[in-house]
Structure formats: structure tokens, C-alpha cells
Amino acid sequence: MRIKIIRLISLGLLGLLACELAYLQVVRHRYFFDLSRNNRIRVVPLEGKRGRVLDRNGKIIADNRLSFCASVIPQEVRNEKELFSFLGQVFGEDPQVLFRRYQAGKFAPFAPVVIQEDLSEEIAVKLEENKFRFPGLLIEESFRRFYPFSETFAHVLGYVGKADLLDLEKMKEYGYTPLSLVGKSGVEEYYNQFLRGKPGGLQIEVNSRGQQVRLLGLRSPAGGEDVTLTLDHRLQTMSADLLAGKNGAIIVMDLSDGGILSMVSFPGFDPNMFSRRTDGNETADVFSNPDSPLLNRAVNGQYPPGSIFKIVVSLAGLESNKITPATSFDCPGFYAVGRQQFRCAHTHGVQNLIEGIAHSCNVYFFHLGLMVGAAEMDRYARLLGLGHPTYIDLPHEAGGTVPSPLQRKVSRNQGWFKGDTLNLSIGQGDVLATPLQLVRLMAIVANEGRDVRPHVVLSIGAQRVDQHPLRHTVQFKAKSFADVLRGLRATVTDEEGTAHALDIKGLRVAGKTGTAQTSGDREHHAWFVGYAESETRRIAFCIFLEYGGSSANAVDVAKDLLVRMRQEDLL
Amino acid sequence: MNKQWNRTIWIHALLIMAFGLVSLYSASYDNLRVSSQVFYDQLTFVGLAVLIMYWISRRDYRKFYDVAYVLFAINLALLVGVHVAGRHALGARRWIELGGLSFQPSELMKLSLILLLGRYLSTRRPALSFDLVSVSRGLWRNLILPLLLTVVPVLLIFKQPDLGTAILLMGIFLIMIFMSGLEFQYLGWLLGVSAAGLPLLWCVMKQYQKDRLLVFLNPNIDPLGAGYTIIQSKIAVGSGGLWGKGWLSGTQNQLNFLPERHTDFIFSVIGEEWGLVGALALVYCYFMVVRAGLDIAEHTKDNFGRLVAVGIVGILMLQVFINIGMVIGLCPVVGITLPFISYGRTSFLVFAILLGFLLSLSRRRNIF
Numbered sequence: 011m012r013i014k015i016i017r018l019i020s021l022g023l024l025g026l027l028a029c030e031l032a033y034l035q036v037v038r039h040r041y042f043f044d045l046s047r048n049n050r051i052r053v054v055p056l057e058g059k060r061g062r063v064l065d066r067n068g069k070i071i072a073d074n075r076l077s078f079c080a081s082v083i084p085q086e087v088r089n090e091k092e093l094f095s096f097l098g099q100v101f102g103e104d105p106q107v108l109f110r111r112y113q114a115g116k117f118a119p120f121a122p123v124v125i126q127e128d129l130s131e132e133i134a135v136k137l138e139e140n141k142f143r144f145p146g147l148l149i150e151e152s153f154r155r156f157y158p159f160s161e162t163f164a165h166v167l168g169y170v171g172k173a174d175l176l177d178l179e180k181m182k183e184y185g186y187t188p189l190s191l192v193g194k195s196g197v198e199e200y201y202n203q204f205l206r207g208k209p210g211g212l213q214i215e216v217n218s219r220g221q222q223v224r225l226l227g228l229r230s231p232a233g234g235e236d237v238t239l240t241l242d243h244r245l246q247t248m249s250a251d252l253l254a255g256k257n258g259a260i261i262v263m264d265l266s267d268g269g270i271l272s273m274v275s276f277p278g279f280d281p282n283m284f285s286r287r288t289d290g291n292e293t294a295d296v297f298s299n300p301d302s303p304l305l306n307r308a309v310n311g312q313y314p315p316g317s318i319f320k321i322v323v324s325l326a327g328l329e330s331n332k333i334t335p336a337t338s339f340d341c342p343g344f345y346a347v348g349r350q351q352f353r354c355a356h357t358h359g360v361q362n363l364i365e366g367i368a369h370s371c372n373v374y375f376f377h378l379g380l381m382v383g384a385a386e387m388d389r390y391a392r393l394l395g396l397g398h399p400t401y402i403d404l405p406h407e408a409g410g411t412v413p414s415p416l417q418r419k420v421s422r423n424q425g426w427f428k429g430d431t432l433n434l435s436i437g438q439g440d441v442l443a444t445p446l447q448l449v450r451l452m453a454i455v456a457n458e459g460r461d462v463r464p465h466v467v468l469s470i471g472a473q474r475v476d477q478h479p480l481r482h483t484v485q486f487k488a489k490s491f492a493d494v495l496r497g498l499r500a501t502v503t504d505e506e507g508t509a510h511a512l513d514i515k516g517l518r519v520a521g522k523t524g525t526a527q528t529s530g531d532r533e534h535h536a537w538f539v540g541y542a543e544s545e546t547r548r549i550a551f552c553i554f555l556e557y558g559g560s561s562a563n564a565v566d567v568a569k570d571l572l573v574r575m576r577q578e579d580l581l
Numbered sequence: 582m583n584k585q586w587n588r589t590i591w592i593h594a595l596l597i598m599a600f601g602l603v604s605l606y607s608a609s610y611d612n613l614r615v616s617s618q619v620f621y622d623q624l625t626f627v628g629l630a631v632l633i634m635y636w637i638s639r640r641d642y643r644k645f646y647d648v649a650y651v652l653f654a655i656n657l658a659l660l661v662g663v664h665v666a667g668r669h670a671l672g673a674r675r676w677i678e679l680g681g682l683s684f685q686p687s688e689l690m691k692l693s694l695i696l697l698l699g700r701y702l703s704t705r706r707p708a709l710s711f712d713l714v715s716v717s718r719g720l721w722r723n724l725i726l727p728l729l730l731t732v733v734p735v736l737l738i739f740k741q742p743d744l745g746t747a748i749l750l751m752g753i754f755l756i757m758i759f760m761s762g763l764e765f766q767y768l769g770w771l772l773g774v775s776a777a778g779l780p781l782l783w784c785v786m787k788q789y790q791k792d793r794l795l796v797f798l799n800p801n802i803d804p805l806g807a808g809y810t811i812i813q814s815k816i817a818v819g820s821g822g823l824w825g826k827g828w829l830s831g832t833q834n835q836l837n838f839l840p841e842r843h844t845d846f847i848f849s850v851i852g853e854e855w856g857l858v859g860a861l862a863l864v865y866c867y868f869m870v871v872r873a874g875l876d877i878a879e880h881t882k883d884n885f886g887r888l889v890a891v892g893i894v895g896i897l898m899l900q901v902f903i904n905i906g907m908v909i910g911l912c913p914v915v916g917i918t919l920p921f922i923s924y925g926r927t928s929f930l931v932f933a934i935l936l937g938f939l940l941s942l943s944r945r946r947n948i949f
Contacts, residue, residue, distance in 0.1 A: 012759060012760055012762070013760070013875060013878060013879050013891065015759075016756065016759075016760070016875065016891060016894070016895070017872075017875050020868075020871050020872075020875070020894070020898045021868075023898060023902045024864055024867065024868050024871070024898070024901070024902070026902075026911070027864055027901075027902060027905050027906065027909075027911070028861055028864055030906075030909055030911055031818070031852070031857055031860050031861065031864070031905075031909065032857060032861075034815065034818050034819040034852075034909055035818060035819060035821055035822055035823060035852065035856060035857040035860070036822070036823055036857060038819050039819060039820070039821075039822040039823070041819065042815065042816050042818070042819025042820040043819070043820040043822065045816045045819075045820065046816050046817065046819075046820035046832055046833050046838075046853075047820075047832075049813075049816065049832070049833065049836070049838055050832045050836050050838075215832075215836070216836070217836040217837045217838075218836060218837040218838040219837070223836060
């Protein structure tokens with residue numbers, strides 16, 4: 011009887027085992043099978059070689075340079091202490107620092123950790139000779155981003171760096187890992203997906219210590235595509251020379267299609283700095299510099315346009331039939347509103363529109379602005395491309411602002427006064443624009459209404475990029491443009507014109523100067539925005555000198571630029 | 582009839598040993614922790630075990646009756662000796678060196694205890710009656726004394742520490758006292774008192790034993806420490822599926838994710854590489870041996886023989902259940918080998934002796 015009980019218990023226990031086995035191995039098999047596969051398979055991402063960036067003549071302005079780096083494969087290291095004291099001696103660095111770098115970079119036993127990048131040939135040879143003594147030491151060849159023109163193209167090109175948390179969040183689905191290089195600004199950022207190419211990877215089997223057992227698969231990475239810019243390296247170098255030592259920006263744009271021929275912003279930075287392994291001091295300086303060298307003033311900086319805005323006011327007056335080119339106002343040197351006086355630079359006397367533009371007479375535009383009204387000025391400013399981005403193919407473009415009574419009421423719940431209209435008439439007060447917006451404004455006027463889209467990329471690989479060169483036309487009367495153009499031309503040709511210095515033989519130059527007041531005790535911003543025609547080429551350009559004083563300074567830079575372009579046969 | 586039981590035991594024991602060899606080959610193949618030498622060691626143990634089984638099955642099992650007390654006494658002495666002069670390995674003192682060979686007296690104690698209890702309990706005792714004096718005397722002779730005899734080696738083994746074997750010995754005691762015909766009401770008392778004593782056990786357990794018990798309840802509280810083994814072994818068994826990954830192809834095994842896979846956790850290798858089919862085949866083989874053993878016990882008229890047979894079957898079944906159970910997360914992890922499969926000399930040879938005893942019982946049982 012008791013044996014029967016024991017028999018039943020045995021049967022029960024072994025039956026329980028059988029049931030549990032069936033449950034684990036059949037019902038939950040998929041789950042455990044996936045776990046066992048995750049246990050043993052690791053994927054090592056491999057990045058493709060990044061595409062190069064060329065200027066319009068095919069000159070390389072962003073390249074990949076072969077460099078040697080010393081890496082350590084954790085699973086093969088025998089004696090860490092010996093290895094790092096040897097490395098410390100070769101690099102002339104504290105072995106402790108190198109070891110910490112190794113500890114920080116270690117993420118899998120089979121994955122090499124980069125200890126030192128960009129080795130000199132001498133050191134690389136020395137390491138190669140001693141490699142047999144230190145298993146796990148690896149001299150790797152890798153490609154590093156290299157910008158041969160360093161500062162000159164810095165803002166247009168941007169720079170590359172390791173993907174940070176924000177990039178990863180944004181681009182996780184495209185296979186980015188924390189080791190991926192991504193463009194951080196400029197063309198490198200905007201065209202990152204083309205430059206980057208297709209990442210590949212190694213699939214390897216590992217054992218319980220994470221050591222590689224065998225290679226399961228390899229997908230070779232594919233290189234990125236070369237990107238050709240509309241910029242010209244000779245012109246770019248020239249612009250950079252002219253701006254050296256000043257703060258500001260120069261933009262030169264082809265009037266026919268909006269291709270940017272040159273775009274510099276100062277102060278600049280050396281984009282090579284970011285692909286070097288630095289201990290952070292150099293880059294920290296750049297980030298904390300009060301002059302913001304990383305800011306591309308041409309596209310991302312917004313400034314009061316000053317007298318450049320008079321182009322908008324003129325067109326508004328002509329288009330709304332408030333004035334004709336012959337309409338004249340008397341300039342006594344100031345304009346009084348109540349007890350307040352709004353000043354003009356000189357006492358110009360009686361001026362018509364052409365003279366008003368050429369001499370940049372504030373009083374003329376006070377009268378005109380009051381006739382047109384703030385709301386209409388705002389409307390025309392927007393039609394001419396102010397107050398919203400140009401959608402150039404560069405990241406984080408600023409949109410500028412155009413104030414209006416309505417906008418002020420909505421955003422600040424404040425009233426709009428006569429003085430505000432006067433300020434707006436001469437581009438002061440709340441109105442802000444980027445240098446690029448003003449170049450585009452000039453292009454619309456010079457093209458008699460035909461808008462162009464500013465862009466910096468000409469082609470990707472062999473594929474020409476269509477930037478919609480004729481996207482729309484500003485529907486103003488042809489006569490309005492012609493009249494304003496006469497005024498802009500007079501600015502240069504008139505003996506008294508504010509930019510008479512630009513009356514260069516063989517060139518047809520027109521434009522508008524601007525001296526914008528700034529807050530505080532700092533100097534004025536100096537502007538010159540204009541266009542120039544030669545037998546072969548039509549360009550629009552903008553010289554912006556931040557806190558550069560009188561607009562005459564900007565005119566001087568413009569003159570140097572045009573003369574040198576003429577000499578170098580670029581115009 | 583008797584021949585058939587013996588044949589069943591022989592066939593299935595040999596199948597189990599063969600399966601064990603094949604699995605051990607795989608477990609030690611390209612292993613970072615143990616050399617493939619363990620396979621060849623095990624091969625000699627198998628040969629030795631077969632010889633011992635055969636030799637003992639030809640002996641008169643009554644000889645064991647004669648040596649039971651002496652063997653127990655010697656074994657107790659050896660256990661004390663382990664504490665004094667034992668060899669340390671894996672954080673425990675379990676081995677003792679005798680004549681150049683090391684072995685575990687705790688493993689041998691399984692045999693000694695079964696024989697001791699078999700002999701003691703098979704001797705006629707005065708039945709319990711309602712007379713108070715004879716009740717207490719009967720209780721003393723039928724329950725307390727054998728319990729004390731068991732507890733002494735159990736405590737010595739527990740101290741080594743070897744929780745698994747200590748539990749097994751208590752299991753043997755329960756099964757054999759049950760078979761001895763002790764009244765159910767006393768059995769109830771015994772179980773009740775044991776249950777009440779369990780919290781006391783917690784207090785004397787080593788920290789790692791407590792950890793194992795806690796990770797049994799939830800392996801994920803320490804996935805890289807105490808829970809690692811059980812998580813990995815469950816993954817191994819579960820990922821084997823119906824047909825297994827194939828011999829030498831278990832990734833959990835071959836890539837060293839399974840610790841202790843040549844000894845206590847060898848079943849995870851079987852589960853992974855042979856799947857549910859292989860695992861059930863193995864459980865079936867054990868079941869056939871257990872069933873034949875119980876058949877033999879049932880048909881043995883001799884008290885000593887029957888008690889010992891049930892003890893042998895009991896310990897076999899308990900070890901199979903606890904070992905496989907701990908691999909698949911059904912029992913807490915206690916160091917218990919899988920009979921005839923795990924690598925380990927003493928365990929292997931002790932089981933050979935035990936099965937040999939069963940076989941000899943079957944041959945002789947009609948003498949009486």
C-alpha cells in the first residue's frame with residue numbers, strides 16, 4: 011500500500027518535470043530562442059567614407075585625410091599596465107590619462123578603443139615595430155575630415171562631430187550610433203544624409219565573455235556622395251581676406267539663378283578643430299567667445315537694415331501710387347514730431363525720389379513713410395522677402411522681423427505711434443533682417459521682380475540640384491522697379507551719392523548704403539547692398555560690418571571686392 | 582519476471598550513462614573552464630560503474646546487512662575527518678584524500694544511511710500501544726532514535742556546506758520511515774515539526790544559500806550574480822525547442838554561457854542540444870529504472886531488502902527531480918548531481934553500488 015503511494019509520488023514528480031519541460035521548450039521556445047540569439051550575436055557598425063565637398067571649379071574644400079590612430083582591443087590585452095606605460099612613453103603622456111581614455115571608450119571586448127588619433131608617421135612606425143610585444147595594440151588607418159581652407163569656408167561647410175543625444179533621438183531610425191559622425195552645421199549638416207553614405211556592419215558571434223568567436227556576416231559600408239557647391243574658392247578667399255580682422259559678413263550671389271558665389275562670416279573658426287581629439291579647451295573657447303565665431307552672420311544673424319529698408323519704402327510708395335519719381339520733399343535736416351526731432355545726416359534741401367535714394371535722405375523717407383503708412387510698408391516688405399526665411403539650403407536660417415501696428419498689438423499689447431512709422435521708414439526700430447534677405451531683396455529689384463532662391467549646392471554626385479531658379483515673380487509695375495533702380499544707380503553715379511566710390515570703369519554698379527543705429531554705446535552697423543553687372547556676369551552682393559561705423563567703411567570693402575574681382579577676372 | 586526487471590534496469594541505466602557521456606563530451610568540448618580530460622575520466626567511471634554493478638548484483642545483498650553499522654560508523658568518522666583535513670574546492674570542504682584518490686564522504690553517506698536505516702528499521706520493534714510508557718518507548722525506538730542517527734551526518738554535511746546532500750539525506754529518512762510502517766499520525770507530527778523548524782534553517786544558512794533561495798523566487802533580482810546560472814540554464818533549455826539545436830551546436834553551451842555545465846547543470850546542455858525529445862527520453866529512462874526498482878521492492882518479502890530498495894529508488898528519484906528541477910527553475914539551486922550523467926567520481930560510483938544492490942535483490946528475493 012505504502013509502495014503504491016511512493017509510486018504515485020514518483021510518477022507525479024517526473025510528470026511535473028515533463029510538463030515543465032514541454033512548457034519551456036515548446037510553448038515559450040520562441041522567447042528563450044530569441045534570448046539565446048541575443049546572447050551570442052553582436053553587431054559592430056561600420057561607417058562609410060564621407061563624401062567630399064567641392065567648390066564650383068572642382069576644388070576640394072572638405073576632404074577625408076588618411077590618418078593613423080592607435081587602438082587597443084580589450085579582449086587581446088595581456089598586461090594592461092605594461093601596455094599603457096609603453097604608450098604613455100611613446101606619446102609623451104601620462105599613462106593614467108591614456109588608461110582612463112581606454113576605460114571610458116570600452117564598450118565590448120572585441121571592439122577596438124581608440125587611444126590616440128592622428129599619429130605622426132614617426133610614432134606610427136615606432137608602434138608598428140613594437141606591436142608584437144603588446145598583443146591587443148592595433149595601428150588603424152582611418153579617414154578624418156579635413157578642411158584644407160580651414161577658416162575660409164567654415165560657416166558654409168559647418169563641421170562634423172560624433173552624434174550627440176539630440177542627433178540620435180532625431181536620426182535613430184537611419185541607423186546612427188553614438189560613434190557615427192554627423193554634420194553639425196552648414197552644408198555638412200544640411201546635406202548630411204547624402205554625404206554620409208550607407209553604413210555597413212559586422213555581425214559577429216561572441217562567447218560568454220563577449221569575445222569574438224567567429225565572423226557571421228559583413229556588409230561593407232558604401233561611401234557618401236560628393237557635393238559640389240556654387241561657391242568659388244578664389245572669390246571666397248578674397249572675401250575672407252577683405253573681412254579679416256573685422257566682424258561681419260560678405261555675400262556674393264549670382265543674379266541669374268541665386269547661386270551663392272561667396273559667403274563669409276567673421277569672426278570665424280577652424281572646422282578642423284572639431285575632428286581633432288582635443289581635451290575640450292580649444293572648442294570650449296569657441297563656444298564661449300562673446301563674439302560668437304560659430305554664428306554664420308550671413309544667414310543666422312539678424313540686424314537692423316537701416317537705410318537699406320528705403321528700397322522697400324520707395325517701392326511701396328510707387329506701387330501704391332502715393333508718389334511719382336518726381337514727387338519732391340524739402341529736407342531741412344530734421345523732421346519734427348511734436349517736440350521731438352528726427353534727424354537727417356545733412357540738410358539736403360528739395361529732393362525727388364531718385365535724389366532721396368542716392369543721398370539716403372531720411373526726411374524724404376519720413377514724408378514718404380507717413381504717406382504709405384506702417385501697415386502698407388509691412389505688406390510690401392513681406393512681398394519683397396523680409397520677415398521670413400529665404401529657404402537657402404543651410405540649417406537654422408533666421409527669418410528676421412518686420413514690425414507692424416497689428417503685430418505689436420498682438421505680441422506686446424502696445425500701441426503704435428507716429429514715431430514708430432518714422433523709424434520703420436528708415437529701417438530702424440524693431441525691423442531686423444539677415445544679410446542674406448537683403449541680398450535677395452536686391453536681387454528681386456535688380457531682376458525687376460523675378461525672385462531667385464539663394465542656394466549653396468550646385469550638384470550632388472553627378473546629379474544637378476534643381477533649386478527652382480524661377481520660382482516666382484513679384485508682380486510690381488516694371489516702371490516702379492526701373493525708377494528705384496535709377497535711384498540705386500544714382501547712389502553710385504551721382505557725385506553726391508553715398509556710394510560714389512563704387513563708380514568703377516567697365517562695371518555697372520548700383521546699390522544702397524545703410525548705417526544702422528545700434529542700442530547702447532556701440533558703433534553703428536555699416537551696410538552696403540548692391541548689384542554689379544559686367545559684360546559676362548551679374549551679381550548681387552552684401553557687405554555687412556557689425557559695429558563697423560559709417561556705411562562708408564562698407565563701401566570701401568565693396569570697392570576693394572569689386573576691383574579685385576575685376577582683376578582676377580571673376581566679374 | 583525478475584529477469585525482466587533486471588534487464589529493464591540494465592538497459593536504461595546503460596542508456597542513461599551513454600547519453601551522459603555524449604553530453605559530457607559536448608559540455609567539455611572547447612570549454613574554457615574544464616579540459617576535455619573530464620570526458621575520458623567519465624569514460625573510465627562508466628566502465629568502473631558497470632563492473633561494480635555487475636559484481637554487486639552477483640553478491641548476496643545480506644552481506645550489506647552485516648556491514649551496515651560498521652560502514653555508517655566509518656563514514657561518520659570520514660565526515661568528521663573532512664572537517665579536520667578535507668580539501669577545499671568551490672568554497673566548501675567536501676573532499677578527502679585516501680590513498681592518493683580524493684572522494685566525497687557525503688556522497689558515500691547516501692549509501693551508508695540507506696543501509697543503516699534499512700537494517701535498523703527492519704528489525705522488529707514493539708508496536709505502539711495505548712500504554713503511555715510503551716508509547717514513549719515505541720516513539721523513541723521507531724522515530725526519535727533513527728531521526729537522531731540521521732541528523733548527525735546531516736548536520737556534518739550541512740556544515741561543509743553541502744545543502745543539497747543534507748536535504749537528500751533527510752528525504753531518504755522520510756521515505757524510509759514512511760515505508761517502515763510508522764503510523765500516519767506520527768508522520769503528520771514529524772512533518773509538522775519539520776515545517777515549523779524551516780525558519781530556523783534560514784538562520785543557519787550561509788549567505789550564498791540564502792541568495793540562491795531568493796533568486797529561485799525571482800532570478801532577476803541579481804541577473805549577473807546568483808541569478809545568472811538559472812537564467813542562462815533556462816534560456817539554454819527553452820531555446821532547445823522540440824528537436825534541439827543538435828549535438829555540439831548548442832550556442833549557450835558551446836559559447837560558455839553556462840557555468841557548471843559538466844556537473845550540476847549538465848541537463849541544460851541536454852535540453853539545449855537534444856530538445857524536448859531528448860529531455861523526455863532521459864526522464865523516461867529514469868522513470869523506467871524507478872518503476873522497475875519499485876516493482877522489485879514490492880515483490881521483496883524481506884523487510885531489509887524492501888526498505889533498502891525503496892531508499893535507493895527514493896534517492897534516485899529525488900536527485901533526478903531536484904537536479905532537473907533546479908536547471909529549469911522549478912527548484913532552488915542546491916548542489917545536487919544528475920545520477921549517471923554529471924561528472925563526479927564518488928557520485929557515479931555510489932549510484933553504481935546502489936543499482937547493483939537493487940539488481941542483487943531482484944536475483945535473491947525468492948530465497949526467503
